[in-house]
Amino acid sequence: MNDDDVTVGPLSGPRPGQRAGTPGAGGGEPTGSEEAGRGVPDATVARLPQYLRALTVLAERGTETVSSEALAAAAGVGSAKLRKDLSHLGSYGTRGVGYEVARLVQQISEHLGLTQRWSVVIIGIGNLGHALAGYGGFASRGFGVVGLFDDSPAVVGKRVNGLVVRPLAQFEAAVADERPTIAVLAVPAAVAQRVCDRVVATGVSSVLNFAPVVLQVPEGVHVRKVDLASELQILAFHEQRRAALARAARLVPGAAPAGRGTSGEPEAAAVAGVVR
Numbered sequence: 674m675n676d677d678d679v680t681v682g683p684l685s686g687p688r689p690g691q692r693a694g695t696p697g698a699g700g701g702e703p704t705g706s707e708e709a710g711r712g713v714p715d716a717t718v719a720r721l722p723q724y725l726r727a728l729t730v731l732a733e734r735g736t737e738t739v740s741s742e743a744l745a746a747a748a749g750v751g752s753a754k755l756r757k758d759l760s761h762l763g764s765y766g767t768r769g770v771g772y773e774v775a776r777l778v779q780q781i782s783e784h785l786g787l788t789q790r791w792s793v794v795i796i797g798i799g800n801l802g803h804a805l806a807g808y809g810g811f812a813s814r815g816f817g818v819v820g821l822f823d824d825s826p827a828v829v830g831k832r833v834n835g836l837v838v839r840p841l842a843q844f845e846a847a848v849a850d851e852r853p854t855i856a857v858l859a860v861p862a863a864v865a866q867r868v869c870d871r872v873v874a875t876g877v878s879s880v881l882n883f884a885p886v887v888l889q890v891p892e893g894v895h896v897r898k899v900d901l902a903s904e905l906q907i908l909a910f911h912e913q914r915r916a917a918l919a920r921a922a923r924l925v926p927g928a929a930p931a932g933r934g935t936s937g938e939p940e941a942a943a944v945a946g947v948v949r
């Protein structure tokens with residue numbers, strides 16, 4: 674990892690005619706319109722992969738139908754939210770029976786655009802890019818890694834998972850030939866915007882950014898940002914709060930055990946006034 678991974682001032686404000694990719698839980702909220710696809714809210718789209726993962730497990734076990742409660746539990750969301758999400762896809766289930774697993778897999782896959790194969794290129798084949806390039810799970814989910822690019826002579830020419838790392842100088846020609854849809858950026862923060870501009874100039878319209886920098890892109894380009902450090906920080910926050918609640922409960926014998934909030938976290942209100 675690089676220690677020079679800082680968000681650089683001038684890169685953080687939107688440029689004229691551009692907008693910033695937005696980070697979100699476990700990745701980024703989709704950028705662009707409030708509604709994605711055919712009137713399906715972005716927040717719903719962001720949960721569809723969870724439902725699909727849970728449904729795939731059920732299908733592999735030979736389960737034919739599933740109740741909204743069981744599917745919601747398997748996906749880790751509330752059942753009311755799941756029913757609302759699926760209603761956006763026109764899927765309401767059958768009372769007393771639930772949802773047909775195979776049909777729902779098909780519907781969600783169609784909405785997510787997973788019934789076709791997407792080509793992906795990875796730029797920056799260092800520690801992270803190398804690991805991503807070697808990950809076998811993309812292919813089974815419909816994403817084919819077709820190109821690996823780096824600008825370091827130490828990396829260019831190496832073979833990772835059957836692909837030779839090419840110099841970034843060949844990127845434009847490769848895009849013209851291979852027409853990838855998605856570019857994964859695993860380059861240092863200091864160069865990420867420059868590399869992103871180059872990617873966007875070739876017509877690639879989806880970018881998955883791992884660099885800790887907010888990228889500016891023109892309208893019509895989607896950026897999602899993955900930030901594991903932010904996720905760890907959120908976990909640290911909850912750990913700290915849990916410890917504070919436990920301390921408070923010990924200080925106040927007989928205090929009601931902390932309840933659970935919607936996020937599954939103890940309710941601070943249970944010991945409000947004690948935790949300072």
Ligand SMILES: NC(=O)c1ccc[n+]([C@@H]2O[C@H](COP(=O)([O-])OP(=O)(O)OC[C@H]3O[C@@H](n4cnc5c(N)ncnc54)[C@H](O)[C@@H]3O)[C@@H](O)[C@H]2O)c1
Pocket residue numbers: 674675678796797798799800801802822823824825828841858859860861862864868882883884885899900901902
């Ligand atoms: N989002 C996350 O959770 C997460 C986790 C780990 C790393 N990262 C980030 O991912 C990026 C890569 O991390 P790493 O540990 O693999 O770093 P690394 O230094 O091992 O790899 C970076 C690679 O990018 C290449 N590179 C540099 N400039 C380039 C350019 N202009 N064009 C093409 N390639 C170029 C380098 O040659 C190197 O191979 C960093 O920005 C890091 O902060 C993010």
